[in-house]
Amino acid sequence: MTSDITRASAAVLADRLSRKEISAVEATQAHLDRIEAVDGSVKAFLHVDAEGALATAREVDKRRIAGEDLHILAGVPIAVKDIATTMGMPTTAGSKILAGWIPPYDATIVTRLKAAGMPILGKTNMDEFAMGSSTEHSAYGPSHNPWDLERIPGGSGGGSSAAVASYMAPLAIGTDTGGSIRQPAAVTGTVGCKPTYGGVSRYGLIALASSLDQAGPVSRTVLDAALLHSVIGGYDPMDSTSIDAPVPPVLEAARRADVKGLRIGVVKELGGEGYQPGVRARFEESVQLLVDAGAEVVEVSCPSFDYALAAYYLILPSEASSNLAKFDAMRYGLRVLPEGVKDPSAEQVMAASRDAGFGDEVKRRIILGTYALSSGYYDAYYGSAQKVRTLIQRDFAAAFEKADVLVSPTTPTTAFKIGEKINDPLAMYLNDIATIPANLSGIPGISLPSGLADEDGLPTGIQILAPATRDERLYGVGAALEAALVQRWGGPLLARAPELPTGANGAPTTANGREVRA
Amino acid sequence: MSAISRDDVAHLAMLARIDLSDAELDKMSGELAIILESVARVSEVATDDVPPTSHPLPMTNVNRPDVVRPSLTAEAVLAAAPASEQQRFSVPRILDGD
8 A cells, every 4th residue: 555655656646635545644654654664775865854744744634624625736745856945944955064054935846835735755865056967966975876776866866866766755856957857867767857947936946057057847757747847837026037928738738648740859969979879779769659659750960069068067167156155154054163263254264164065066166167257268268158058049949940849868878886977077077968958048858768778777868858938848749758668668667676675774763854964 | 278277276266265275276276177178169169250148048127016025034034144143143353453
């Protein structure tokens, strides 16, 4: 019964809840039990809020019994990436500088989850300030891939992908600045969508690169992602970059799952050299399945994509160096006094606190951004990167003249081993080579499982991209492909993941839930 | 474009208010030189005729209505402060000398 609950999709859970076959408390407790059993080895959560989640669930059950009209996802539990502010729950963004910080306000997306009556199970691990592709840059230690605990679950949202892949939550929130929703989805056999920039409010999300950041759904099915997208999407006056238009009809598209007559563009520059054979093989099969389902395939070329990674690693550090200036040890967060300095100045305290509170990758990117923005270098670095951004947008515009959606492998490789790339920043950056162009252009993208690579038996992902504000196309194509793949596999891909050890190395639990691992 | 030296990194760290140790400076100047060499290729295609893009979707002058709305209490704002007194943030000295 309990495992039925945790293995059910959010859509199935919602249906069973609405029929009163199960209660929200039962649904929530089943997931808390699963967390208790397997998170000791997966380490997806930085904080578990059992009491808060159960309180929400009890409230939903009460309202349902009273015959109130509830949101479709009321009582369906969710995990939230630790980058979204949550009142009464610690929010650290995976950084020591924010250890134990309890924000005084909720992010808009959290407000919307609460309004829908979704119990929040806890906060998920991430690379510090979302800088990374593996969660190895989390100050609280890495999360582990449920397919192979020695491997990374992707990043920065590896806690969210690992939680969903290991049935600790049916849904999770992610954020995607260069691939942090899509890449973790690809390497864990789950689904993740980065909506159009401005489609989901950024209010209350700790900013990494403000012109690239976008929050989105993490799930096990395309329909579930669409359900969550509908909850969190839409205009928010608290975010000046929010799109003032209705949420695209993502749910209808996911239910219709139709690709007949649709033109699918295969991006020539994404998928050749440097991509693992198994990743390419599963991608080509998926494209063929779309053709079998009635789509037409065209090849498109986006020559400027070759410069996307370089532009990204100038724009992101530049914006991050500015955004992270607010962690100054004065109003909140860690304050450290410099050693051996009598009566230190505010600036000395600031510098000592930032050295103690930030990890290596964060320091690297702040210094890089400070350099790219400094006088004398600005035009050559940041200015040039912004021009590349224009070229990439032009490439997309031309490609979308020929195709309704574009497709590529989500990542060049399957999940690598923890520790394998940690000392080689450039190798780590290459993980996002296929996902970054969408962020630079603001267009939406989704990743869904395409199978297992023959050479290592690990999940591979396919990425679908659509023009800005046409997010529904991702869901229509994604759901059609998912249906064809699940039929071919004889069940969901995640059913093939190994059973996880239970109860091992469980972190200590308190009355208020699991504390942040230090 | 030029290579980045250890002194450059020390200067940038000062600008960014990060008190890097000698070991961190040694390690980071090597890493940054490699990263910079790699990202510098943006200038190959960034010709004069290409306009820059700062934002994915063009938007201008987004204003909210000028109306009073509830704000956080001083207690809520100060709750996470490293130090506070008299409903204010308490900070180390901000001026040099005496």
